[in-house]
Amino acid sequence: MLIYAHADCAAHLTPPGHPERVERLGAVMAGLTGVTATRRDCPMGDEADVLRCHPASYLAKVKAAVPGEGWVSLDADTHLSPGSYVAAMRAVGGACAAVDAVLAGEAKTAFVACRPPGHHAETATAMGFCLFGTVAIAARRAIEVHGVSRIAVVDFDVHHGNGTQDLLWTEDRCLFVSSHQMPLYPGTGAEDETGAHGQMINVPLRAGSGSAGLRQAYEAKVFPVLRDWQPELILISAGFDAHRDDPLGGLGWETADYAWLTERICDATTGGRVVSTLEGGYDLEALTASVAVHAAVLEARG
Numbered sequence: 001m002l003i004y005a006h007a008d009c010a011a012h013l014t015p016p017g018h019p020e021r022v023e024r025l026g027a028v029m030a031g032l033t034g035v036t037a038t039r040r041d042c043p044m045g046d047e048a049d050v051l052r053c054h055p056a057s058y059l060a061k062v063k064a065a066v067p068g069e070g071w072v073s074l075d076a077d078t079h080l081s082p083g084s085y086v087a088a089m090r091a092v093g094g095a096c097a098a099v100d101a102v103l104a105g106e107a108k109t110a111f112v113a114c115r116p117p118g119h120h121a122e123t124a125t126a127m128g129f130c131l132f133g134t135v136a137i138a139a140r141r142a143i144e145v146h147g148v149s150r151i152a153v154v155d156f157d158v159h160h161g162n163g164t165q166d167l168l169w170t171e172d173r174c175l176f177v178s179s180h181q182m183p184l185y186p187g188t189g190a191e192d193e194t195g196a197h198g199q200m201i202n203v204p205l206r207a208g209s210g211s212a213g214l215r216q217a218y219e220a221k222v223f224p225v226l227r228d229w230q231p232e233l234i235l236i237s238a239g240f241d242a243h244r245d246d247p248l249g250g251l252g253w254e255t256a257d258y259a260w261l262t263e264r265i266c267d268a269t270t271g272g273r274v275v276s277t278l279e280g281g282y283d284l285e286a287l288t289a290s291v292a293v294h295a296a297v298l299e300a301r302g
């Protein structure tokens, strides 16, 4: 297993009281302390990778908006501080490097411990704490650079991965699965949103549906399709905000659910290659515990 992280991800500062805060990284690292893995620094993201998902005008807009001090707001809850662009590009670079390494056979699995998250960023719109669609960018790199023809992205964050859905809507080589609480921000992710080629599975879950609702939904709607897809590589949008202690979500998942889910996702790949990238998770203790069980499964898979 490989772990990608970088100190620059702590330079993305959010206003006081914002849930997506620097302290989350410490909580994630605490969850990784017991894991035996090779630690690597994220390289800076390559603009060419970003441009497979976002137009040059959007990349330039984000870069130009970075303030010299304080914050600027791109929407009601998405803010830029002086270090935000570099942090977001470390996340992109880490996810792309993890894909490269896993496809090169350096390890079976990797976890990218970076922030800001990425799954809400649409083609030309920053939203929901996200600037660039990190997981979609990594998926496109696997497809375009490495020639992977069957890939899957599984997003188990409590919020719908609207950005990933937008960025991969027409991509018939990538199966996209998102489970999420509904109704909840951002409001998308209904079952009838199936992508341009029927390659998207949206699994809305009711508040309070808990472990039983999660397991039932994945067994019925996700795992059979995921196995049939025979993905050579699975990317996970690993948000831990469906945890029962999370202040933003209300699905009521237990820590052990993340171990179960990670096991089953790993089982669905043809060669066991899995790259997981951090999305949400806002209760620090729950985040530490959830990352620990998630990473333990990845570690055991190599």
Ligand SMILES: [Zn+2]
Pocket (backbone or CB within 6 Å): 157, 158, 159, 239, 241, 279, 280, 281
């Ligand atoms: Zn979330």
